[in-house]
Amino acid sequence: MSESLLDTAARPVTAARAGGLLRRHWAWLAALAIALALPWLLFDWTRARHSGFGVAMLSQMGMMIIFALSYNMQMGHAGLLSFGHAVFFGLGGYCTAHLLNTIKAGGFWLPVELVPLVGGLGGLAFAIVFGYVATKQRATAFAMITLGIGELVTSCALMFKSFFGGESGVSTNRVVGTSLFGLNYGPSIQVYYLIIAWTVIALALMRLLTETPLGRMANACRDNFERAQFVGYDPRMVRFFQFALSGFFAGIAGGLYALTYEIVTFDTVAGGMSANALLMTYIGGVGTFAGPVVGAILIVLLQSWVSLLSNSWLVYVGVLFILMVTFAPGGIAGLVLMHQPISRRGRMGRLAVPYARLVGPSLFVVVGFVLLIELCSFLTIGASQGKTFTLAGATIHPKSAVPWAIGALLLGGGGLWLWREGRRARSAWDAVMEEIKAAAARP
Amino acid sequence: MSESAIRLRDVHKRFGPTPIILGVSLDIARGQRHAIIGPNGAGKTTLFNLMSGRFPVSSGSIELNGRPIDGLAPHQINRLGLSRSFQITSIFSRMSVLENVRCGLLWSRGYHYSFWHLLGRERALNEAARRLLDDVNLESRRDVPAGLLSYAEQRALEIGITIAGGADTILLDEPTAGMSRTEANHAVELIRRVTAGKTLVMVEHDMSVVFDLADVVTVLVYGEVIASDAPAAIRANRAVQDAYLGTEAH
Numbered sequence: 001m002s003e004s005l006l007d008t009a010a011r012p013v014t015a016a017r018a019g020g021l022l023r024r025h026w027a028w029l030a031a032l033a034i035a036l037a038l039p040w041l042l043f044d045w046t047r048a049r050h051s052g053f054g055v056a057m058l059s060q061m062g063m064m065i066i067f068a069l070s071y072n073m074q075m076g077h078a079g080l081l082s083f084g085h086a087v088f089f090g091l092g093g094y095c096t097a098h099l100l101n102t103i104k105a106g107g108f109w110l111p112v113e114l115v116p117l118v119g120g121l122g123g124l125a126f127a128i129v130f131g132y133v134a135t136k137q138r139a140t141a142f143a144m145i146t147l148g149i150g151e152l153v154t155s156c157a158l159m160f161k162s163f164f165g166g167e168s169g170v171s172t173n174r175v176v177g178t179s180l181f182g183l184n185y186g187p188s189i190q191v192y193y194l195i196i197a198w199t200v201i202a203l204a205l206m207r208l209l210t211e212t213p214l215g216r217m218a219n220a221c222r223d224n225f226e227r228a229q230f231v232g233y234d235p236r237m238v239r240f241f242q243f244a245l246s247g248f249f250a251g252i253a254g255g256l257y258a259l260t261y262e263i264v265t266f267d268t269v270a271g272g273m274s275a276n277a278l279l280m281t282y283i284g285g286v287g288t289f290a291g292p293v294v295g296a297i298l299i300v301l302l303q304s305w306v307s308l309l310s311n312s313w314l315v316y317v318g319v320l321f322i323l324m325v326t327f328a329p330g331g332i333a334g335l336v337l338m339h340q341p342i343s344r345r346g347r348m349g350r351l352a353v354p355y356a357r358l359v360g361p362s363l364f365v366v367v368g369f370v371l372l373i374e375l376c377s378f379l380t381i382g383a384s385q386g387k388t389f390t391l392a393g394a395t396i397h398p399k400s401a402v403p404w405a406i407g408a409l410l411l412g413g414g415g416l417w418l419w420r421e422g423r424r425a426r427s428a429w430d431a432v433m434e435e436i437k438a439a440a441a442r443p
Numbered sequence: 444m445s446e447s448a449i450r451l452r453d454v455h456k457r458f459g460p461t462p463i464i465l466g467v468s469l470d471i472a473r474g475q476r477h478a479i480i481g482p483n484g485a486g487k488t489t490l491f492n493l494m495s496g497r498f499p500v501s502s503g504s505i506e507l508n509g510r511p512i513d514g515l516a517p518h519q520i521n522r523l524g525l526s527r528s529f530q531i532t533s534i535f536s537r538m539s540v541l542e543n544v545r546c547g548l549l550w551s552r553g554y555h556y557s558f559w560h561l562l563g564r565e566r567a568l569n570e571a572a573r574r575l576l577d578d579v580n581l582e583s584r585r586d587v588p589a590g591l592l593s594y595a596e597q598r599a600l601e602i603g604i605t606i607a608g609g610a611d612t613i614l615l616d617e618p619t620a621g622m623s624r625t626e627a628n629h630a631v632e633l634i635r636r637v638t639a640g641k642t643l644v645m646v647e648h649d650m651s652v653v654f655d656l657a658d659v660v661t662v663l664v665y666g667e668v669i670a671s672d673a674p675a676a677i678r679a680n681r682a683v684q685d686a687y688l689g690t691e692a693h
Contacts, residue, residue, distance in 0.1 A: 209558055211561050211562055212557060212560055212562065213549050213557045213560055213562065214557060215558065216542065216562060217549065217556075219538065220535050220538070220546050223535050223537050224536075226497075226533065227533045227534065227604070229517040230495065230517055230521055230526065230605075231521065231549070231550060231604060231607070231608055232518050232522050233549075237556060241556050241558065245558065
């Protein structure tokens with residue numbers, strides 16, 4: 001996906017090329033069409049209204065896509081591991097909340113549609129200040145400084161009540177009546193479509209940034225900062241500009257957050273939110289442009305949907321993260337890229353059987369693992385909440401041995417089976433790649 | 444303006460208590476091809492690192508085109524017209540060959556930290572990158588990731604990146620190290636061609652390359668210059684023979 005964008009983004013778009021553009025960006029356009037249509041697929045026809053849960057989840061996906069992509073401007077494109085990226089998200093949100101309150105009070109006029117831009121400018125301003133300090137260093141020292149900045153801002157958020165509103169945060173009201181299109185943004189579906197518009201704009205801008213001298217030199221400093229120095233670039237300034245622009249986009253995401261929830265609290269700047277950016281980006285894949293988009297969608301899905309079903313959804317996110325980092329450090333996008341040369345030569349069929357054989361044992365492992373985790377959770381948190389564990393109508397008693405034995409058996413036996421099938425699938429992949437390489441070497 | 448491209452005056456360099464460069468004074472005239480030779484551990488690469496700003500000098504002064512450069516950062520020295528290659532190949536191995544030389548061109552063409560130009564649309568820039576690839580015979584490999592090039596091709600690419608910025612003083616650290624005879628001969632031809640009219644300073648172990656290419660040869664032994672002269676005179680110099688040429692089989 002990202003490969004195809006790489007070529008076209010930089011060339012002039014003429015009428016003759018519009019068809020090519022469509023062909024190359026079909027995946028993005030399809031994703032956009034789905035995003036536009038989804039609220040209507042989730043529409044509750046019996047009550048003739050939008051699914052509040054569905055729209056809220058989709059809205060969160062939009063802002064998290066921007067947030068994750070802005071994180072990847074540092075992590076993926078510049079090789080800067082930050083533990084404090086939420087600072088710019090949250091501060092963008094606070095700025096937006098205060099701006100909305102000022103507009104409401106008549107102290108300022110700005111169309112609601114442009115309000116997230118002010119979140120972006122807030123993020124940019126703070127990223128210039130903090131980035132000036134953090135980008136003096138690279139690698140581990142940089143990571144430590146960003147961790148410190150994150151803690152600093154989080155504690156400030158509880159101390160300076162006039163700006164941050166203390167623990168209760170800053171409340172606002174998005175219905176300020178300054179829309180360019182005559183919308184009032186009362187219904188959350190209107191906000192959702194505004195989020196889509198901003199997601200498209202931010203995504204396109206961040207994509208184009210990778211094709212600029214700054215974007216390219218960010219890659220260069222990531223790969224070989226010493227070489228970059230000897231072609232005339234100050235790696236520190238490259239880091240600084242990249243950091244500041246990344247803060248701008250994180251601030252836009254924070255602005256959308258403020259518009260959506262109409263309240264901004266200190267946890268938007270805190271470590272948990274920064275960890276979210278890292279999780280989304282890493283699980284999606286740092287090596288590609290599209291990876292963090294996939295990661296953001298997946299994590300929001302886990303957060304909002306699985307958290308409804310289970311107390312222990314964070315365990316699943318954590319285990320997923322560990323598994324991805326261990327077995328697929330390129331993330332989901334990396335797994336897809338692994339198969340690009342194979343699918344391009346039409347040899348995916350060779351992998352169909354070995355991959356299909358992974359489904360059975362994977363299911364065993366997942367069911368076994370989930371069962372054990374849920375048993376634990378019902379034994380501890382669930383018991384204190386007075387919940388009972390029911391599965392398909394039957395009540396499962398977490399204190400009897402049988403479900404534990406079944407869970408352990410599924411996980412252990414499935415694990416062994418998966419390990420064998422996994423090796424087989426891996427060698428099938430290796431064999432196909434060898435064939436492709438041999439064919440390429442032949443004149 | 445002075446006649447020297449690079450002028451070193453009593454340059455010392457110590458790493459902790461260990462002295463590496465013990466008072467080197469050297470004038471490298473503009474347009475000269477200057478080779479620095481010497482046994483292993485003589486401090487040749489250290490001298491390069493001092494001239495290019497990679498390490499600060501302990502004492503003494505270095506001038507580039509009459510301008511003091513000691514204390515400046517590598518990127519500042521590069522912007523003043525000095526460019527270098529590395530002994531261990533230093534390229535952007537995850538980028539394509541074309542993008543490597545394009546990175547070398549960016550600063551000198553005024554793009555600086557621009558985030559409002561799209562590289563694909565900069566016709567003059569891409570044209571220059573292609574010409575440069577032609578110069579170093581890598582035009583046919585332009586879309587290959589640089590890390591996948593052969594060793595000799597990577598060395599050629601590194602020379603391409605080094606000359607891309609249009610620097611008039613070029614420092615090459617062992618440009619033919621690890622190459623076969625044929626590859627080395629090609630490299631010498633390439634270096635001669637692309638550095639025409641520029642000041643060239645190189646560290647080199649291969650004596651046939653040195654005597655083929657250099658106008659002036661400086662012999663560095665244990666951090667001191669023991670001779671600096673035309674190749675023929677260096678060959679005849681008794682002290683050099685004793686210290687270096689005769690005793691080491693290079």
